[in-house]
Amino acid sequence: MAEHLRYRHHWTFCLAALGLWLAYGWPVLTQFWVGGSIRGAPVSPLWFVPFGVMGVAVLAAMALKLRTSLHWALLCVQLAAVVAMTVIVPWAGMSSFLVVIAWQVGMSAGPARTLSWVAFQNLLLLGTLAQAVNPDVCWVLTKSLALQLLFVFTAQALRREAETSRALAQTNRELRSAQAIIANNVRSAERLRISRELHDAWGHELTALGLQLEIASHVTEPGRANDHVMQAKGLSRDLLTKVRDVVATLREAERYDLKEALQALAHSVPTPAIHVEISPEVRVSPDQAHALMRCAQEAITNAVKHAEASNLWLQVTPDGEGVRLVARNDGSARPAASAPGSGLLGMRERVESLGGKLAVRTGGDFGFTVDAWLPSRTPQAA
Numbered sequence: 001m002a003e004h005l006r007y008r009h010h011w012t013f014c015l016a017a018l019g020l021w022l023a024y025g026w027p028v029l030t031q032f033w034v035g036g037s038i039r040g041a042p043v044s045p046l047w048f049v050p051f052g053v054m055g056v057a058v059l060a061a062m063a064l065k066l067r068t069s070l071h072w073a074l075l076c077v078q079l080a081a082v083v084a085m086t087v088i089v090p091w092a093g094m095s096s097f098l099v100v101i102a103w104q105v106g107m108s109a110g111p112a113r114t115l116s117w118v119a120f121q122n123l124l125l126l127g128t129l130a131q132a133v134n135p136d137v138c139w140v141l142t143k144s145l146a147l148q149l150l151f152v153f154t155a156q157a158l159r160r161e162a163e164t165s166r167a168l169a170q171t172n173r174e175l176r177s178a179q180a181i182i183a184n185n186v187r188s189a190e191r192l193r194i195s196r197e198l199h200d201a202w203g204h205e206l207t208a209l210g211l212q213l214e215i216a217s218h219v220t221e222p223g224r225a226n227d228h229v230m231q232a233k234g235l236s237r238d239l240l241t242k243v244r245d246v247v248a249t250l251r252e253a254e255r256y257d258l259k260e261a262l263q264a265l266a267h268s269v270p271t272p273a274i275h276v277e278i279s280p281e282v283r284v285s286p287d288q289a290h291a292l293m294r295c296a297q298e299a300i301t302n303a304v305k306h307a308e309a310s311n312l313w314l315q316v317t318p319d320g321e322g323v324r325l326v327a328r329n330d331g332s333a334r335p336a337a338s339a340p341g342s343g344l345l346g347m348r349e350r351v352e353s354l355g356g357k358l359a360v361r362t363g364g365d366f367g368f369t370v371d372a373w374l375p376s377r378t379p380q381a382a
Contacts, residue, residue, distance in 0.1 A: 014109070015063040017100050021055055024096040028089060032230075040092050045086045054081035054097065061104055065308055071108060075101060079121055086128045095125050095144035102148040106155025114156065118148050170301065173269060177297050180261035183292055188286045209294075258282065258289045262296055262314055269300055272309045272329065278316040282323055288374050290349050292316065292325050295372045298343045299327035302368060306331075309367060321376050322356070328369040347372070 023301035026268070030036075031268075032043040054077075060066075061074040078101050086094040098121050105117045122145060213232050219225040259278040286294065296314050303309040309331030316325050348358040356374035 014059070017058050017062050017103060018055065020100045020103075021058055021097065024093075024100070025051055026094065028091075030080070038089055038093075041089070045087055050084035050088070054085075054100075057081065058100060058104075064148060068108075075104060075108075075117075078104075079124070079216070082121075083124060083128050085123060087131075090129060092129060092144075095122070095145070097152055098122065098125065098144060100146045103151040103155055106152040107159055111156055114152055116147075118152060122148070161356040166304070169269060169304070173297060173300065176264050177261075177293055180264055180293060184261065184286055184289055223313050229379050258284055258292060258316065261293055262291065262316070265296060265300065266314070269304065272303050272312050272331070274312045274314060275302065276314045279318060281318050282316055283318075284323055284374075284375070288323065288354060291354055291356075291374065292323075292372065294350055295325055295347050295370065296327060298347045299329075299370045301343060303329040303331060304368075319373060322374050323374045323376070324374075326369065327372075329367050331367040344370075 026045060028038065028043055031038055032045075032047075037041075037043065046182050057074045057077045061071055061078070066074070078097075082094060082097045082101070085097070098118075101121060102114075102118050106114050109117070213229075216225045216229045216232065246275040259282075261277070262276045262278065266276050282367070299314070300312060303312045309329035312327065312329045314327050316323065318324075344360065351358045351372050351374065355377075356372060358373075361369040361371065
């Protein structure tokens with residue numbers, strides 16, 4: 001199913017599917033308990049075996065995070081269970097169980113595959129009913145099929161809504177990331193402007209300092225020379241204080257640019273829950289911040305689109321002569337994401353262009369881990 005629906009309506013859909021399964025089986029259960037019959041034949045206790053198997057398969061398919069192949073295998077198990085129930089109790093009402101399967105298929109596949117599946121399961125059940133005496137095939141072709149199509153169209157509408165919401169969330173993440181990068185470039189330009197202002201605005205004070213020292217070196221009277229030296233010392237102290245203040249301000253801004261950008265990126269994603277941890281000792285250049293932002297964005301995209309994760313941890317810490325970003329999620333591992341042409345390849349090229357290294361780990365306690373390391377000093381191009 002679509003990831004967005006898993007988080008927003010997960011248990012609602014699960015309980016609804018189980019409710020339909022129980023509701024459609026209730027007439028048979030009632031007849032069994034009272035010792036009645038369906039279409040003149042008693043209800044065999046063996047009917048409850050495929051009925052129970054279908055219930056377990058519905059619960060597993062709806063409640064568990066499974067690979068696509070396993071999910072479709074459970075759908076086949078459900079269809080086989082419906083056929084078995086129909087063989088034991090040859091009643092057209094068994095086709096109602098197909099509604100539960102059609103709903104799940106509609107939530108998992110596109111329109112063409114879903115309609116093909118609905119046609120296949122109805123033909124299979126009609127073939128099974130054809131072996132019985134006086135099968136009520138009109139019920140299957142009218143009421144049951146109409147209900148299946150209604151549920152399929154509803155599921156497809158919800159699926160499209162989820163995909164649209166996911167696409168909008170992806171666009172929103174990209175916009176926030178671009179906004180953070182633009183803001184970082186603006187701050188870099190502002191720091192450059194400040195450095196020029198320091199040179200231009202304090203140039204006269206430095207000139208005055210040089211003149212005071214020059215005069216003191218030529219004055220022969222000790223008292224006058226000492227006055228000029230004291231004035232020069234006062235100017236130097238003032239200038240040193242101002243320079244330290246500006247450097248501290250710039251370093252503080254550089255420290256928190258990446259943190260604010262990562263937090264803004266995390267807040268733009270509804271699911272999975274993203275936990276950002278960045279050490280206050282981290283120092284990065286604008287190019288490094290841009291590369292780490294792109295790595296974090298790709299890790300988030302992988303967690304949303306492929307891993308079906310519930311949590312994602314982003315950790316940035318100083319590491320030796322560089323800085324390290326570790327992104328790990330608790331979803332299903334997808335080693336195929338490292339194939340050429342994927343986002344992971346672009347991430348690796350970006351990191352290596354700055355002299356860094358990228359490692360990908362799968363399995364263990366976490367589903368998918370991206371480990372990016374960048375050196376403190378970016379190598380200069382030859």
